[in-house]
Amino acid sequence: MNIIIKKSKNLKGEFNLPGDKSISHRAAILLSISQGCAEVKNFLFSEDCLNTLKAMRIIGADIKIENGLLKIRGNNRNKIKDINSFIYSGNSGTLMRLICGLLSGIKGSFLIYGDDSLNNRPMERIIKPIRMMGGDIKSIYNNGCSPIVVRGKELHGISYQMDVPSAQVKSCIMLASILAEGKTEIYELEKTRDHTERMLKYLGYNIDVNNNIIKMECKGSLYSRDIIIPGDISSAAFIIGGCILAESSEIIIKDVLFNKTRTGYLDVLKDMGADIEIVEVRNLNNEESADIRIKSSRLKSVNINGDIIVRLIDELPLIAVLSSFAEGTTVIKGAKELRKKESDRIKTIIYNLKQMDIEAYELDDGMIIKGCSFKNTKRKVFFNSFNDHRIAMAFSLAGIVFDEAEVIDCGCINTSFPEFFKVMSSIGADIRIK
Numbered sequence: 562m563n564i565i566i567k568k569s570k571n572l573k574g575e576f577n578l579p580g581d582k583s584i585s586h587r588a589a590i591l592l593s594i595s596q597g598c599a600e601v602k603n604f605l606f607s608e609d610c611l612n613t614l615k616a617m618r619i620i621g622a623d624i625k626i627e628n629g630l631l632k633i634r635g636n637n638r639n640k641i642k643d644i645n646s647f648i649y650s651g652n653s654g655t656l657m658r659l660i661c662g663l664l665s666g667i668k669g670s671f672l673i674y675g676d677d678s679l680n681n682r683p684m685e686r687i688i689k690p691i692r693m694m695g696g697d698i699k700s701i702y703n704n705g706c707s708p709i710v711v712r713g714k715e716l717h718g719i720s721y722q723m724d725v726p727s728a729q730v731k732s733c734i735m736l737a738s739i740l741a742e743g744k745t746e747i748y749e750l751e752k753t754r755d756h757t758e759r760m761l762k763y764l765g766y767n768i769d770v771n772n773n774i775i776k777m778e779c780k781g782s783l784y785s786r787d788i789i790i791p792g793d794i795s796s797a798a799f800i801i802g803g804c805i806l807a808e809s810s811e812i813i814i815k816d817v818l819f820n821k822t823r824t825g826y827l828d829v830l831k832d833m834g835a836d837i838e839i840v841e842v843r844n845l846n847n848e849e850s851a852d853i854r855i856k857s858s859r860l861k862s863v864n865i866n867g868d869i870i871v872r873l874i875d876e877l878p879l880i881a882v883l884s885s886f887a888e889g890t891t892v893i894k895g896a897k898e899l900r901k902k903e904s905d906r907i908k909t910i911i912y913n914l915k916q917m918d919i920e921a922y923e924l925d926d927g928m929i930i931k932g933c934s935f936k937n938t939k940r941k942v943f944f945n946s947f948n949d950h951r952i953a954m955a956f957s958l959a960g961i962v963f964d965e966a967e968v969i970d971c972g973c974i975n976t977s978f979p980e981f982f983k984v985m986s987s988i989g990a991d992i993r994i995k
């Protein structure tokens with residue numbers, strides 16, 4: 562399936578988006594091991610999160626979907642059955658890394674595997690701390706990648722200094738700690754997204770967070786509570802980017818996740834001169850959500866590096882596309898982790914920027930993009946998604962400025978944002994599927 566977007570203007574609308582992917586994974590996992598029953602509103606029913614629901618059913622959670630509402634009866638972490646099973650994580654690094662932590666403390670043997678992309682992503686980063694906790698986990702081919710075998714054991718808490726900035730690794734350790742003995746302390750290099758910490762607190766777990774330091778009692782209890790998931794800020798990012806590029810456009814996206822560990826994209830857009838207004842901020846089950854108004858804007862280049870990288874890591878493909886339409890040269894550094902995502906995003910971004918004749922250079926940990934250096938926009942441009950949802954959606958937006966853009970192999974967008982076409986066409990973009 563290919564996406565085609567033709568030059569579009571006058572994008573207008575006021576709407577909500579499906580729930581945040583990171584929070585949807587965590588809601589499914591934590592409510593599945595809690596005591597009691599709870600409802601989740603605005604859960605993201607994308608491929609990644611549906612695989613999480615399947616995994617949680619395997620370990621004994623009772624999960625129903627009724628009229629778009631998710632109902633989860635937790636198995637209570639003390640009463641997990643003895644199980645031997647296969648767990649398919651599809652394309653989702655979040656599911657694989659989080660579930661390995663949890664399974665390490667559950668009696669039974671598990672084989673966890675993913676699709677071709679996921680089977681090539683690094684898992685040594687979770688194998689190391691799980692083993693320090695006494696866990697039995699190994700990469701079947703001894704290459705630090707999936708498939709992974711986990712044999713559940715008695716675990717103990719650890720004091721762990723993170724060596725990569727990763728919320729998935731941090732959450733893996735926290736989930737293993739819920740089933741372990743003792744105490745766990747995690748020291749982060751940079752503060753990554755903190756949804757697991759926030760949801761644990763919301764569900765009554767004893768956890769103390771002080772900037773980059775997390776301290777938690779192991780073997781605590783979790784009590785089911787209803788959760789409303791704010792709209793996915795990483796999906797909203799594409800619609801915001803499309804609105805900025807299109808002439809005479811103005812949209813309002815309501816109830817979008819507004820957690821400071823995720824708002825780096827909005828900060829960068831403001832630095833680039835985008836017309837963005839945060840209308841109202843609300844608290845929603847220990848997370849924040851906001852209404853965001855966006856208008857068409859002329860952009861200027863920006864330098865991105867340092868602490869902000871973790872706050873916008875998934876938005877970098879999109880920022881690369883936007884900077885190619887901005888005045889000046891954009892430099893992105895300190896983003897080596899981009900090479901470990903669904904594709905090597907530094908390579909796949911540069912490849913696609915070249916399809917627009919943009920002057921762009923690959924760095925070991927980032928890229929340099931010379932804005933507006935394309936020869937001519939009155940033509941059709943072709944892009945390759947490399948089966949990476951964020952690359953597919955980011956580059957499709959070039960069609961708003963060029964006469965037309967076609968991105969090849971876009972089935973991957975179903976992993977995070979199946980509603981992308983529907984939302985884009987509802988605000989007036991000329992988008993179709995081929």
Ligand SMILES: O=C(O)C1=C[C@@H](OP(=O)(O)O)[C@@H](O)[C@H](O)C1
Nearest residue numbers: 583655726727728729730874875
């Ligand atoms: O914890 C999460 O939900 C995620 C953490 C980030 O990955 P890393 O932990 O590998 O940085 C991010 O890129 C991914 O899309 C979702």
Ligand SMILES: C=C(OP(=O)(O)O)C(=O)O
Nearest residue numbers: 652653654655875902951
């Ligand atoms: C990297 C991503 O997700 P995951 O690591 O869960 O595959 C993403 O959604 O951009």
